[in-house]
Amino acid sequence: MLLGINIDHIAVLREARKVNDPDPLDAISLVKRSGADQITIHLREDRRHINDDDASKIIQNAQLPVNLECSINEEIIEKVLELRPHRATLVPEKREEVTTEGGLDVYKNQTRITDIAKRLAKEHIELSLFIDPTSAMIEASQQTGAQWVELHTGLYANIYAMLYSNLSRSAHSIKALELDRESLHVKLIEATHELEMAAKYAHQLGLKVAAGHGLNYHNVKRIVQIKEICELNIGQSIIARSVFVGFESAIKEMLGLLR
Numbered sequence: 001m002l003l004g005i006n007i008d009h010i011a012v013l014r015e016a017r018k019v020n021d022p023d024p025l026d027a028i029s030l031v032k033r034s035g036a037d038q039i040t041i042h043l044r045e046d047r048r049h050i051n052d053d054d055a056s057k058i059i060q061n062a063q064l065p066v067n068l069e070c071s072i073n074e075e076i077i078e079k080v081l082e083l084r085p086h087r088a089t090l091v092p093e094k095r096e097e098v099t100t101e102g103g104l105d106v107y108k109n110q111t112r113i114t115d116i117a118k119r120l121a122k123e124h125i126e127l128s129l130f131i132d133p134t135s136a137m138i139e140a141s142q143q144t145g146a147q148w149v150e151l152h153t154g155l156y157a158n159i160y161a162m163l164y165s166n167l168s169r170s171a172h173s174i175k176a177l178e179l180d181r182e183s184l185h186v187k188l189i190e191a192t193h194e195l196e197m198a199a200k201y202a203h204q205l206g207l208k209v210a211a212g213h214g215l216n217y218h219n220v221k222r223i224v225q226i227k228e229i230c231e232l233n234i235g236q237s238i239i240a241r242s243v244f245v246g247f248e249s250a251i252k253e254m255l256g257l258l259r
């Protein structure tokens, strides 16, 4: 299974002080040296962490494929065509969200996404769609000409955290998931099953299947068992672990769970 390292949160740390340190560009050689397969960055419309200059330098200098996550906004798509990453992953974006909340509504935006797919294909940029694990979204994705889907694991990760970590007793407890343990357990089984079924269906339709969002050293183990998923993109938990063990060690620990 391939591992893409999302380095957004290095830029989050830089932006916390509005300085030039740490520089996400310094991460790219370490990602390569640690044995991971891809760099993932999200160029948000509000540029809250990764900015145009970061994206340009990372794409030009990375010795690994760069997966650029972005919205379907025209200004951003023009930027992607100029930056020419290896892959673009289209994601939904809400300005006020803390992180990506749901999957892209490919059904509603099918004409727009099909047009983007053609423009990216002309520039030999792969296209992936970040979607919720439902058969409707997988079918709509396949019809756009995208080569990949990335299944949003956020709901699975949230249920897992409410069940097996201290999140429910913290200030960031997720209100909608404040349920008894038995109910959370059932929800976790359902969410895992949905991801598994979605991965199988997408694979059957000829799509390459990635997954990600909120994955960490604990919850990743069940996802790794879904054999149709050939790539995971993981960021926040690896950068968080790096604070204590260093970036390369944190990546290697994650790779150890994947392979």
Ligand SMILES: CC(=O)[C@@H](O)[C@H](O)COP(=O)(O)O
Residues within 6 Å of the ligand: 006, 008, 009, 042, 044, 069, 091, 098, 099, 100, 130, 212, 213
């Ligand atoms: C699409 C996705 O799941 C993540 O890449 C996430 O959107 C990263 O962006 P943030 O780091 O801004 O949350």
Ligand SMILES: NCC(=O)COP(=O)(O)O
Residues within 6 Å of the ligand: 006, 040, 069, 150, 211, 212, 213, 214, 215, 233, 234, 235, 236, 237
């Ligand atoms: N595309 C998913 C991704 O990059 C994961 O990011 P994170 O939630 O692990 O920070």
